Amino acid sequence: MDQEQLRKEVDEIVKPWEGKEGNLIMVLHQIQNRYSYVPRDISFEVAKRLNVPLARIYEVITFYNYFKLEAPGKNIVSVCLGTACYLKGAPKLIDEIEKQIGVKPGETTPDGQFHVQAVRCLGCCGLAPVITVGQKVYSAVKPEQVAGILAEYSEPATAAAAS
Numbered sequence: 001m002d003q004e005q006l007r008k009e010v011d012e013i014v015k016p017w018e019g020k021e022g023n024l025i026m027v028l029h030q031i032q033n034r035y036s037y038v039p040r041d042i043s044f045e046v047a048k049r050l051n052v053p054l055a056r057i058y059e060v061i062t063f064y065n066y067f068k069l070e071a072p073g074k075n076i077v078s079v080c081l082g083t084a085c086y087l088k089g090a091p092k093l094i095d096e097i098e099k100q101i102g103v104k105p106g107e108t109t110p111d112g113q114f115h116v117q118a119v120r121c122l123g124c125c126g127l128a129p130v131i132t133v134g135q136k137v138y139s140a141v142k143p144e145q146v147a148g149i150l151a152e153y154s155e156p157a158t159a160a161a162a163s
């Protein structure tokens with residue numbers, strides 16, 4: 001993620017909590033939910049934005065087991081289960097992902113290639129149903145497209161073995 005995009009994302013996450021008591025933990029929750037861990041560069045930006053020492057952020061992250069410092073998988077696959085996506089078939093996408101790579105939301109493939117998570121509205125309901133892999137957004141996804149999307153991120157050896 002480039003610096004500009006990173007700032008924009010952090011801004012989006014921090015804004016609703018600005019000036020509110022206990023906002024650091026709420027912001028960290030949002031970050032953990034969005035990325036499945038708290039990326040280091042995001043922590044730096046949050047420290048600047050909320051004007052708290054970075055050490056304080058790491059204190060909170062390490063105190064609560066809920067927060068993770070490492071990405072749980074190489075590629076984070078997020079399936080939006082917000083209302084629009086849900087109604088347009090997101091549960092079928094979750095089923096298809098499980099069929100393809102054998103993991104449900106909250107799980108990571110044994111080879112660490114993919115971590116799958118269900119997320120709330122990603123803010124682009126007009127594109128429902130939406131999947132993201134890393135920062136890339138896939139819109140109006142049909143179950144039959146899932147295999148192709150995942151194949152874009154599979155290691156060459158895995159892709160070759162599958163073909």
Ligand code: FES
Nearest residue numbers: 080082085122125
């Ligand atoms: S409900 Fe999925 S993007 Fe809004």
